[in-house]
Amino acid sequence: xxxxYEVTLKEAxxxxxxxxxxxxxxxRQICFAGIAIAWLFRSKEKGHxxxxxxxxxxxxxxxxxxxxxxxxxxxxxxxxxxxxxSKQKEGKTDDDKVTVNPSINHPxxxxxxxxxxxxxxxxxxxxxxxxxxxx
Numbered sequence: 001x002x003x004x005y006e007v008t009l010k011e012a013x014x015x016x017x018x019x020x021x022x023x024x025x026x027x028r029q030i031c032f033a034g035i036a037i038a039w040l041f042r043s044k045e046k047g048h049x050x051x052x053x054x055x056x057x058x059x060x061x062x063x064x065x066x067x068x069x070x071x072x073x074x075x076x077x078x079x080x081x082x083x084x085x086s087k088q089k090e091g092k093t094d095d096d097k098v099t100v101n102p103s104i105n106h107p108x109x110x111x112x113x114x115x116x117x118x119x120x121x122x123x124x125x126x127x128x129x130x131x132x133x134x135x
Contacts, residue, residue: 020112027119028069031062034122038062041133054129061122065115072111079104 007015038059043050051059087098 031065034062058122058126061118065118068111068115076108
């Protein structure tokens with residue numbers, strides 16, 4: 001049985017930030033890898049490229065996941081920029097303590113989890129396609 005141990009809240013947050021950032025990096029990379037895998041199984045007929053319906057769905061989902069990824073970072077940077085600017089207009093400096101409503105992160109967290117769910121769904125469909133073709 002694993003033993004409990006103590007960490008500071010700062011250490012816990014650093015672990016969260018590191019792992020969520022790494023997770024986003026990996027998600028982005030496997031989306032591009034998934035698109036590349038799907039591209040390998042395309043069919044070329046009469047001068048144009050076609051994808052099996054079961055293959056086009058994961059491609060669309062990978063693109064959606066990448067779109068959700070950029071939306072997550074765009075929202076987060078905009079929300080925190082607006083927050084910081086409003087506090088500076090109130091006369092706060094970089095060293096002042098300010099109160100933050102946790103709901104500022106809710107859209108980012110929703111987009112974070114949604115992009116991962118979409119990527120996993122795309123890989124499930126891609127696996128079904130590949131298992132039909134390869135096994």
